[in-house]
Amino acid sequence: xxxxxxxxxxxxxxxxxxxxxxxxxxxxxxxxxxxxxxxxxxxxxxxxxxxxxxxxxxxxxxxxxxxxxxxxxxxxxxxxxxxxxxxxxxxxxxxxxxxxxxxxxxxxxxxxxxxxxxxxxxxxxxxxxxxxxxxxxxxxxxxxxxxxxxxxxxxxxxxxxxxxxxxxxxxxxxxxxxxxxxxxxxxxxxxxxxxxxxxxxxxxxxxxxxxxxxxxxxxxxxxxxxxxxxxxxxxxxxxxxxxxxxxxxxxxxxxxxxxxxxxxxxxxxxxxxxxxxxxxxxxxxxxxxxxxxxxxxxxxxxxxxxxxxxxxxxxxxxxxxxxxxxxxxxxxxxxxxxxxxxxxxxxxxxxxxxxxxxxxxxxxxxxxxxxxxxxxxxxxxxxxxxxxxxxxxxxxxxxxxxxxxxxxxxxxxxxxxxxxxxxxxxxxxxxxxxxxxxxxxxxxxxxxxxxxxxxxxxxxxxxxxxxxxxxxxxxxxxxxxxxxxxxxxxxxxxxxxxxxxxxxxxxxxxxxxxxxxxxxxxxxx
Amino acid sequence: xxxxxxxxxxxxxxxxxxxxxxxxxxxxxxxxxxxxxxxxxxxxxxxxxxxxxxxxxxxxxxxxxxxxxxxxxxxxxxxxxxxxxxxxxxxxxxxxxxxxxxxxxxxxxxxxxxxxxxxxxxxxxxxxxxxxxxxxxxxxxxxxxxxxxxxxxxxxxxxxxxxxxxxxxxxxxxxxxxxxxxxxxxxxxxxxxxxxxxxxxxxxxxxxxxxxxxxxxxxxxxxxxxxxxxxxxxxxxxxxxxxxxxxxxxxxxxxxxxxxxxxxxxxxxxxxxxxxxxxxxxxxxxxxxxxxxxxxxxxxxxxxxxxxxxxxxxxxxxxxxxxxxxxxxxxxxxxxxxxxxxxxxxxxxxxxxxxxxxxxxxxxxxxxxxxxxxxxxxxxxxxxxxxxxxxxxxxxxxxxxxxxxxxxxxxxxxxxxxxxxxxxxx
Numbered sequence: 024x025x026x027x028x029x030x031x032x033x034x035x036x037x038x039x040x041x042x043x044x045x046x047x048x049x050x051x052x053x054x055x056x057x058x059x060x061x062x063x064x065x066x067x068x069x070x071x072x073x074x075x076x077x078x079x080x081x082x083x084x085x086x087x088x089x090x091x092x093x094x095x096x097x098x099x100x101x102x103x104x105x106x107x108x109x110x111x112x113x114x115x116x117x118x119x120x121x122x123x124x125x126x127x128x129x130x131x132x133x134x135x136x137x138x139x140x141x142x143x144x145x146x147x148x149x150x151x152x153x154x155x156x157x158x159x160x161x162x163x164x165x166x167x168x169x170x171x172x173x174x175x176x177x178x179x180x181x182x183x184x185x186x187x188x189x190x191x192x193x194x195x196x197x198x199x200x201x202x203x204x205x206x207x208x209x210x211x212x213x214x215x216x217x218x219x220x221x222x223x224x225x226x227x228x229x230x231x232x233x234x235x236x237x238x239x240x241x242x243x244x245x246x247x248x249x250x251x252x253x254x255x256x257x258x259x260x261x262x263x264x265x266x267x268x269x270x271x272x273x274x275x276x277x278x279x280x281x282x283x284x285x286x287x288x289x290x291x292x293x294x295x296x297x298x299x300x301x302x303x304x305x306x307x308x309x310x311x312x313x314x315x316x317x318x319x320x321x322x323x324x325x326x327x328x329x330x331x332x333x334x335x336x337x338x339x340x341x342x343x344x345x346x347x348x349x350x351x352x353x354x355x356x357x358x359x360x361x362x363x364x365x366x367x368x369x370x371x372x373x374x375x376x377x378x379x380x381x382x383x384x385x386x387x388x389x390x391x392x393x394x395x396x397x398x399x400x401x402x403x404x405x406x407x408x409x410x411x412x413x414x415x416x417x418x419x420x421x422x423x424x425x426x427x428x429x430x431x432x433x434x435x436x437x438x439x440x441x442x443x444x445x446x447x448x449x450x451x452x453x454x455x456x457x458x459x460x461x462x463x464x465x466x467x468x469x470x471x472x473x474x475x476x477x478x479x480x481x482x483x484x485x486x487x488x489x490x491x492x493x494x495x496x497x498x499x500x501x502x503x504x505x506x507x508x509x510x511x512x513x514x515x516x517x518x519x520x521x522x523x524x525x526x527x528x529x530x531x532x533x534x535x536x537x538x539x540x541x542x543x544x545x546x547x548x
Numbered sequence: 549x550x551x552x553x554x555x556x557x558x559x560x561x562x563x564x565x566x567x568x569x570x571x572x573x574x575x576x577x578x579x580x581x582x583x584x585x586x587x588x589x590x591x592x593x594x595x596x597x598x599x600x601x602x603x604x605x606x607x608x609x610x611x612x613x614x615x616x617x618x619x620x621x622x623x624x625x626x627x628x629x630x631x632x633x634x635x636x637x638x639x640x641x642x643x644x645x646x647x648x649x650x651x652x653x654x655x656x657x658x659x660x661x662x663x664x665x666x667x668x669x670x671x672x673x674x675x676x677x678x679x680x681x682x683x684x685x686x687x688x689x690x691x692x693x694x695x696x697x698x699x700x701x702x703x704x705x706x707x708x709x710x711x712x713x714x715x716x717x718x719x720x721x722x723x724x725x726x727x728x729x730x731x732x733x734x735x736x737x738x739x740x741x742x743x744x745x746x747x748x749x750x751x752x753x754x755x756x757x758x759x760x761x762x763x764x765x766x767x768x769x770x771x772x773x774x775x776x777x778x779x780x781x782x783x784x785x786x787x788x789x790x791x792x793x794x795x796x797x798x799x800x801x802x803x804x805x806x807x808x809x810x811x812x813x814x815x816x817x818x819x820x821x822x823x824x825x826x827x828x829x830x831x832x833x834x835x836x837x838x839x840x841x842x843x844x845x846x847x848x849x850x851x852x853x854x855x856x857x858x859x860x861x862x863x864x865x866x867x868x869x870x871x872x873x874x875x876x877x878x879x880x881x882x883x884x885x886x887x888x889x890x891x892x893x894x895x896x897x898x899x900x901x902x903x904x905x906x907x908x909x910x911x912x913x914x915x916x917x918x919x920x921x922x923x924x925x926x927x928x929x930x931x932x933x934x935x936x937x938x939x940x941x942x943x944x945x946x947x948x949x950x951x952x953x954x955x956x957x958x959x960x961x962x963x964x965x966x967x968x969x970x971x972x973x974x
Contacts, residue, residue: 300897304878425738428708438708475709478673478804482711486730493718496673500905507904514900519876519912520869524595526904526913527870528805531950532597533671534678536905537611 025218026052026184028384029204031191031233032225033057034064035167036365038174039377039396040225045181046399047385047392052217053183054206056190058455058462059171062227062293064370066328068250068275068282070261071095071103071163072371075110075135078127079120079267084348085131088371092163095374099401102170106276108162108261109143110135113153113312116266121156124265128160135160147258149314162261164277167370168410168462169403176404187459188452194222194237200361201237210452221361221384228293228331230366239357241364245293246330249302250284251513254321254470257281257314264313271309274317278412283310283317290329298325303512321517323470324509333367349376353383361387406447409464415440430483431476433469438483440464445489453494456484457502472518473506474525496538503529554847556856557827559583561970562846564834564885565865565873567593569941569959571817572644573863575651576967578824585857586821587829587848588865589872593817597802598776598809600645600659600960602680603633604666604953609908617666617680617957630946633954635921636961644964645957649681655816656784658684668693670773670801672710674718678953683809685778685787688771688799697770698725701801702762704739705732709804710775729765734758745777746808750786759793766794776800776809783812829855834885837862839934861936861970864917864925865963866943873943874916881915883943888925888933891918891945909948916945923966936973938966 028044030037033055041053055061074088096103112121128135135158143157144150150157175185188209195203195216203216224241226233234241256276264272275282286302303325311318333350349368354360365380378394385392409415416435419427427437444463451459457480460466466480467473477499484490490498503525514522529535559582563573566588577584602617606624614620618638625634633641649659661667661681667690668676676693692699703712712728720726733739734757735748748754762772778800779786791798802809821828829848832855836847843860847853866873866885874890875882881890892915893899899912917925917939920932927933940962942949949955 297902426706428706428740430708475804479709481673482709482714485711485714485717488713490714491717493674493721495714495718496675499673504904508902511900511902514912515876515878515896519899520872522900523869526910526950527595527955530905531953531955532599532677532802532805533673534675534953535673536907536951537605537613538675539611 024215026050027220027388028052029054029217029219029222030225031222032227032229033059033171033175033185033187034062034225034227035060035171035174035370035373036064036227036368036376037225038171038178039373040223040365040380041178041183041185042174042401043377043381043394043396044384045178045183046395047381047390049385049388049390049392051178051183052186053175053178054186054189054191056188056209058187058459059175060168060462062229063328063330064167064171064227066248066250066326067167067370068273068284069164069167069277070273070275070370071165072369073108073160073162074131074133075108075128075158075160075162076263076268078124078131078133081348082131084369084372085133087375088369089131089133091372091375092161094397095165096163098397098399099170099173101403102173103163103165104276104278105163106260108160108263109138109147110158110160110263110265111143111150111154111313112156112265113151114155116155116264118155120267121265124158133160147260147262149257149316150262151313151315156265158265162263164261164275165370166277166410169407172407172410172463173401173404176407177401185449187449188455191233191236196237196359199358201359208452209455221363221388223380223384224362224364225366225380227366228329230331230364234354234364237354237359237362239352239354239359239362239364241352241366242334243366244332245290246332247288247290247296247327248285248330249298249306249325249327250282251303251306251325252323253281253283253317254323255280257316257320262313271306272313274310274314280323293329293331296327296329297508298327298512300512322513323468324472324506325512326509331366351376351379351383363387406444406463409436409440409444412465415465430479431466431469433471433476434465436464436466436476441466441480441483442487445487454497454501456490457481457498458505461502461505467502467506471521472510473503474521474528477502496535499529500535500538554849554853554855556858557585558858559585559827560860561585561967562587562844562857562859562862563865564588564862565867565871565941566830567865567867567871567941567959568596568956569865569867569963570863571813572648572960573865573940573963573967574821574826576647576964577971578826579647579651580967580971582967582971585827585829585859587832587834587857589831589833593814594810595805595807596810596813597805597807598683598813599669599677599679599686599802600649600681600956601953602641602645602666602957604678605951608948608951611907613678615666616664618664624952628946632919632944632947632958632962635923636965640965641957641961644960645681647964648960655820657812657816658784660684660687670715670719670799672715672775672801672803674715676722680957683800685776685783685800686802688797689773689801691797692771692773692799693723696723696725698768699723699727699771699773700765700769701726701728701773703728703730703775704745705730706738706740707733707742707745707775715773715801727765727769731758731761734761742775742777742803742808743780743811746780749777749790750779750782752789755786755790755793759790762794766796769796771797771799773799773801775803776807777803780808780812781815827857837886843936861938863963863966864937864939864943865941865959868916868942871942876912881912883917886933886937888917889928891915909951913948913950914946916943918945922969923962936970938970940966
């Protein structure tokens with residue numbers, strides 16, 4: 024096999040790179056050792072920053088956010104819910120920061136209009152009655168899965184290939200150039216070579232490991248951010264705490280839910296990234312100062328993302344001080360001519376990161392084609408549309424087909440939607456089919472967190488001969504264990520009752536904990 | 549205007565909870581000639597598979613399966629002295645199973661099993677479940693799994709979450725001769741939910757239609773497996789008639805709960821309780837309890853008291869979190885009726901492990917009520933909280949019933965022991 028550019032990492036940066044290169048006519052293959060958005064791209068608020076968050080700490084990042092937000096609204100309006108946002112301070116918050124905020128916004132060209140407390144609370148009744156200041160800004164929410172899938176979809180329409188569950192395990196170098204990459208298929212462990220002209224490492228938090236396979240050292244620190252999903256949508260707009268960035272100061276609406284976070288905790292290993300009970304308790308306590316009902320609301324799950332931050336921080340300073348900007352590294356300086364790493368950055372500026380990286384790649388390849396990603400509309404991709412809350416039920420209600428049974432009753436996802444996802448997704452490896460379907464739909468994301476729908480979808484996959492042998496046991500186990508990761512730290516009140524019921528069914532009746540043979544879920548986690 | 553005084557009921561024993569443990573306690577108390585009042589919300593029985601486990605796995609972290617549950621009990625009692633089973637003798641446990649299955653037989657639900665040996669049934673994901681006493685409808689599966697004759701698994705168009713293809717594929721690993729077929733549900737109406745399907749199969753006309761549709765698929769087959777929808781109220785007749793029509797053994801495979809298997813028990817049990825003169829308060833809760841000399845006075849109702857029950861003794865069979873006997877707040881677990889102390893891990897970080905299917909189980913599963921050797925729950929001073937209050941079933945501390953496969957056995961055996969103790973004090 025051969026391609027011009029190998030892109031490593033199926034997060035939003037890698038997906039954006041595939042689109043960028045494909046639109047410039049450069050052949051590329053995108054690989055990920057898991058599936059779309061397995062790292063930081065899948066573990067964030069889904070917040071399209073107005074830039075106001077960064078006016079105090081990083082004016083350049085603030086300006087980039089504003090510009091990229093505007094571009095994304097033009098090229099992919101279907102990925103964006105233009106909610107607007109508020110910055111709010113409550114009594115006790117730093118009044119000097121509050122006073123400086125409008126000037127800082129103006130300096131970065133970011134619109135922020137002052138609201139009195141009553142107006143702000145009329146707009147968002149869930150806000151605390153201890154409000155002392157409020158500003159309206161142009162924040163929005165974005166569906167990160169749809170965004171990555173749509174980028175990949177347009178890239179594939181222009182000839183790019185996407186290989187999920189494909190890990191790069193080595194490079195063959197000769198005379199200071201990578202000649203080929205060794206790829207391992209997660210399904211069967213088979214390894215094969217892909218000959219390449221150039222490699223882009225967009226592996227996010229894993230970029231250091233990928234770079235080391237070719238020799239260069241990339242200095243990253245890992246910052247874990249934990250977030251909570253509420254069962255219902257608490258505010259219409261993004262709510263930011265008007266204070267220097269710290270834990271649990273953003274509440275982002277996303278479809279029918281709200282997302283509260285985040286923390287920032289240094290971790291030694293990006294693979295060891297799980298939300299903890301202590302973080303969940305801290306997020307709830309802090310968030311409730313801004314929006315009091317966060318103390319009493321029901322939570323659906325917690326999740327964590329790992330931010331790759333470039334460059335070591337000095338001892339004692341927090342990770343928020345490390346640049347949230349991105350790093351583009353030309354490894355020619357390390358003696359590998361055709362190898363580039365792009366890491367760090369933010370969801371909001373992913374397109375700009377891809378553009379800068381693709382510019383460098385094209386210069387190295389001698390390709391003289393302009394970047395088209397800021398001006399070319401990105402159409403919705405068929406394989407990415409089912410992540411949208413409410414779309415599957417809408418389709419089902421409209422079709423009124425009595426044979427099209429609902430498999431996921433929480434989010435109303437029917438057989439035909441599952442069939443459509445199976446048809447459009449890349450071939451999953453045995454044991455990951457349910458995970459891949461979950462990633463591309465709302466299945467498992469409702470209050471039951473997969474307890475029932477995992478069984479119904481698995482049964483349907485057998486009926487349609489997508490799954491064979493005793494693979495289904497492994498599929499159900501992996502899917503539920505992946506959901507468990509998120510419910511584990513919020514197992515009190517109703518979610519614990521639900522979890523107990525799930526154990527009664529999946530362990531008590533089915534004995535899935537006794538199934539021998541498949542222990543790979545442990546290593547994957 | 550003053551509210552009318554709620555009617556008062558004087559009984560020997562109040563059973564709180566209508567899950568399997570509450571059912572067993574009421575049945576055992578009637579058997580001992582006690583007058584009984586019974587109160588509780590629908591209960592976990594609605595979600596029951598109908599299988600009566602005794603003990604199948606120990607130690608859970610080794611995933612060791614036992615053929616002989618009593619040998620497993622001996623090992624368990626030695627390793628886990630705080631397990632409720634460690635307070636019980638083999639004759640007590642055998643007597644509890646015998647009494648309860650006899651009671652179930654009297655109310656139309658026949659059970660089978662091997663003497664001193666676990667039985668095996670097939671689950672809807674194609675695994676084998678090891679259990680002790682099996683409803684008549686599922687019993688043929690035990691023979692099937694042991695001898696693996698050529699068999700046919702049937703499912704129905706439109707009945708989601710139950711795939712005969714899945715069972716044939718998954719169970720095919722140990723039972724290679726499994727064929728599968730999907731049929732339209734008889735009676736001309738689509739099959740969607742198990743309850744109407746089970747009712748429809750209580751009609752001979754529908755069973756004949758099903759047998760006709762099946763006959764081309766039976767060549768060379770020696771038994772037939774169905775989802776557990778072979779009747780609700782007339783399971784004996786339904787099973788016998790279908791076996792006769794097909795000319796071969798028939799077995800049921802449990803379906804995803806809530807299922808007909810739970811409904812069968814609940815329906816037969818509730819009817820029997822009323823018939824046997826129990827003061828029943830189904831869909832009601834115990835709203836308040838006053839300990840009085842010689843027993844308890846309880847307000848029973850939904851939002852407001854609708855009756856007062858005065859009882860010499862009470863059995864707490866309210867279950868765990870799903871049954872609402874235990875309430876798990878962010879800061880700790882409380883017991884919902886009496887506010888009894890709950891044995892529990894020191895903090896939430898020790899409640900659960902990082903993997904759902906952790907073979908070691910989760911710490912919170914062993915939380916619950918500690919009791920004395922007579923199953924009287926302990927107060928904060930370490931002594932029985934009340935002279936004549938008993939706690940039975942899953943609310944007890946020290947077990948992990950979903951992994952040990954001992955939920956039904958705990959319910960039956962602790963209810964038996966509590967009732968024997970209470971009855972013996974008269």
